[in-house]
Amino acid sequence: MSAPTAEPAPGSEPLVTVEALARGFAGVPAVRRVSFTVGAGEIHALCGHNGAGKSTVVKMLSGQLAPDAGRILLDGKPVALRNRQAAQRLGVALVDQELSVVPALTVLENMQLGDIDAGFFKRRRAALRRCREVLDDMGLDRVRPDQPVAALSMGERQLVEIAKALSQRARVVILDEPTATLSEAESRRVFAAVRRVAARGCAVVFVSHRLSEVLELCDTVTVLRDGRDVATRPAAGLTVDGLIVTMLGEAPHRLEATRRPDPDLTHALRIGGLHVPGRLDGFTLTARAGRIYALAGQLGSGASDVLRALAGLHPQATGSVELRDRSVPFRDPVGAARAGIAFVSNDRKGEGLFLGKSVAGNLVATRLDRLGAGGLVGAGRERRTARSLAGLAGLPADRLADPVLALSGGNQQKVFVGRSLGRDDVHVLLLDEPTRGVDIGGRAAIHRLLRDAADAGLVVVFASTELEELLELGDVILTMRDGRVVSTYDGGANGAALMRDMTEGKDAA
Amino acid sequence: MTTTDGLTSPRPATAGASRRRGRPGAPAVAFVALMVVLVPIAVTTDRFLTLDNARAILASTALVGIAAIGATLVMIAGSAVSLAASQTATVVAMVFLATLDRGLVVATLLAVLCGVVVTAVQGFAVGYWEANPIVLTIAAGFAIGGGSVWFSGGTPVNAASGDYDVLNATPLGLPLAVYVLLLLAVLAEAVLRRTTAGRRMYLVGENRAAARAAGLPVGRVTVVAWTFSGLCLAISGVFLAAFNTSATTNLGGTLTLDAIAAVLVGGTAIAGGKGSALRTLGGALLISVIADVLLLRGYSTGAQILVKGVLVLAVVVLVHLRGPRGSR
């Protein structure tokens, strides 16, 4: 536990004090003990790789989650941030990872939406002027206040979201990954605006994966690891590499794989020049059966889009995909599935499981046509298949009849992965964030499942942002950024190099 | 559709689900309560417990029931409702009556084909294009209704021969339509439970995005559901024609809403993914029984319709209270 070393502005109490915050989910601690302070006018970074607890700290600070232990002080006084509105009233503004601008509304309307200071009647003239000022502040001089947000690019929407938070009379501004989807130029505009906000005397909490950005913008950096704050330092003395070492602590060890690549390449998945407009720019890979390919990339890097395009969920994709020397109709999910490609989405609830259906029903959902002849589903065969799949996926047999939404995250994910296992017509398994929202035990089990699947002769490709997962599981690791592959590691990858490549690009080293 | 961050939210749903287990569901309690009220009132009603009355109830259920069985599949598969049922049944009836001179079999086949094609086309637009079913079926209703007036010239279509009488037969004292209703209900239930297409209807209705991402043939499954619904509507229309012997443009009457009401009272969720054809049959019968009791006790048509509406509303609220809360 290191004491904050950053000096608060002289002669003033820190504006924000976080004292020994802790919070767990279903008994799994996400944040164990985190303390830091942010002074007025200070830009304070929270760093740490995925799962370190950043998001949970942000949620507690912005009133979306109640801490299990510890307290938050504003101006030295403990405050209870019961919900977003309460936090807003105390002057805490949040720019969330997930956009909360409404595309159907104009820029101005979005700025006013839910603004607790705005009156019932619109005061158009004054509001317009204010909106114009804020937009100009963000360098959004080409965006008009009466323009619908739907007409803006994703980057501009993000900037409007930030402008909205900044326009509310906030004293504390929290930015959670505000630049993840932005271009370099757009990021610059955000930095300028953040600096202006800090100069007005606000406390800014800045969360970002892009470390050089953090060092450039922030005054102080607090590094989180495994739910604890392991260091708080002035940014001035830090380097990207030093920061990475602090974030990683001990470098994770890779589980040695059996590694039996299919020698003659006849069972390989060949991807040539896969292109998705605005997302993915020429992805090429020959993936052999029996190996696990890891795509390392943050949100917006294109890693997830490779998988979605292969699964048929990007109808506008171009390029060529061949599996076992046969062309795959990859612009259509039905065609991709028929060719033997199974996809496990990162959105388990929205795009994965059939939550109201039973565990058994979910396990057999994609193979109903194989459970009987003539379009019929044999009851006995269905039961046997479900039971054997449950065994294969490591699910308790007595829960087969339960609705899948009653399971823990880990078991839900086992159902999701398990439904593509044990069938001879699936040759490729694609997984986007295979262990998102899964506890430690479940995570190891799912990694085991994937390794077994590869050993059984499948091509396994997964995308992840978690370094341990990438290193533990990937036989070949491809780092991605801005829709392109940055580097390919066929063995010999280490955490620091991966993190540098996926956050800064190759030349930053 | 809102997406949820997998990191943060599995907890509430889990808690809710485990809490629900173990205690009897609200619908079961409500059903028992309804029976406790309904049964004594029914059996003490003069003339309720007679064979003739039972026949009357079944007969009055038949046509709406047949259409409702089809509507059940459409709702389970996540296409909500069709608002073009009355018009479809009407146009089928017209085709049937107009072609009766070619013989009963030909006329029936042509009429059924007409209903199936018209409905399957809508299913195609909903399944493959994700057209909004409500707007689409309003449009289809206008097109079919307008088209039927165009072809019929706005005058009633009369039976081209008397062959239809076979359909009005009453073996064992029950109209043929009642047997067809029971047969269709059992058939639909078997399709839903034990065929690939039927099982996929539940999956598509439960989570369309997940079904798509899993590579399930969402479009084809939707078309199958609508085609079956078209078949049911067509059969309903043929019986309607045989019963009335002539068809005007408003022959279908209130079939659209009556069918939906029966499906909803059967506990099928409008959002899809849950439901059963046999429960729809139960829903249709329940509505008929209540209407019958009210009729025998001298209540007006208004009271009957009012009670039906309140019943539908109560079931909708109960079904929803039990299910997971939607984002809307």
Added chain:
Amino acid sequence: MIRRPGPRPEHLVPAAALLLVVIAFAGTPLVTGTALATFDVYNALQGLAQIGLLALAIGLTMIAGEFDLSVVGTYAVGGMIAVQAGQSSAVLGLLAAVAAGAAIGAVQGGLIAWLRIPSVPVTLAAYIALLGLAYALSDGRSITFTNREAILWVDQTVAGVFSPRSLITLGGFALAAVVLGTTRLGAELRAIGGDRRAARVAGVRVERNLVLLFTASGTLAALGGGLLSFSFASANPDPGLRPLLIAAVAALLGGVSLAGGRGTPAGLLAGALSVALLAQIVAVAYLPDYSTQLFYAALLAVVVAVDSPGLRRTVARVRARTRAVEA
């Protein structure tokens, strides 16, 4: 990249629809050989009065992503109450109808908002119940309205083309436009319809707004029904589904979508005017009655096609395939 601020669908659709229909209306003399009279305009506005408030009621709920099927039930009940309570005083009758409509809407809004039940099954059930209520109130018969003063008053010509009925209808639209235009309710309704999660995160009181909205739609529908039965000098317990469907057509032509988040009262007025003018054209040009239905079907087909995500994906897939072939 900033796209050029092109016209938005909620403006484009109603503007195009209205323009087309007005041109067709102005062109009818070419077909019929008789010049248009102010009487034809009056009639068109009477047509507007018949469906306008209903279209406004259903359109407002559609902006917020809901669909109020019960408006036609409230329309019938409103007409029935207005006639029965208005035999001696028309104002009293209308007030009673409007109060009943507001109460009906508030109850449904409460169920939909607080229990978070989709609006279609709730309002469908309510429609059936209201139909029963209208029957019960009238013993299933049409009730004659005997207040001659009121009957003559509602349809008398004002300034050649208007009537008190069409003026009240236009007033309803104006009121909605002013309320949604000058208060934050307008943006909040569209936010609720466009992205309910984001609206909640931003601090919009979604539930309260929904109750308010359904109360308004019930009120408008009852007022429309009351005025209609004054005009017909009788109240019909079962108007059928037709008025609902025509109102929905008007709303969809007015630039709202069932997905929500889109639309303005001015657009809804344009949509309702288009539908009313279309009916008038058919009447003036002696076209067969079914041609209106076919027109509605064709217009809705366009609306459906524009709003189908699967169709857009298919187009994207075909274009990608062509690009791949060209390359």
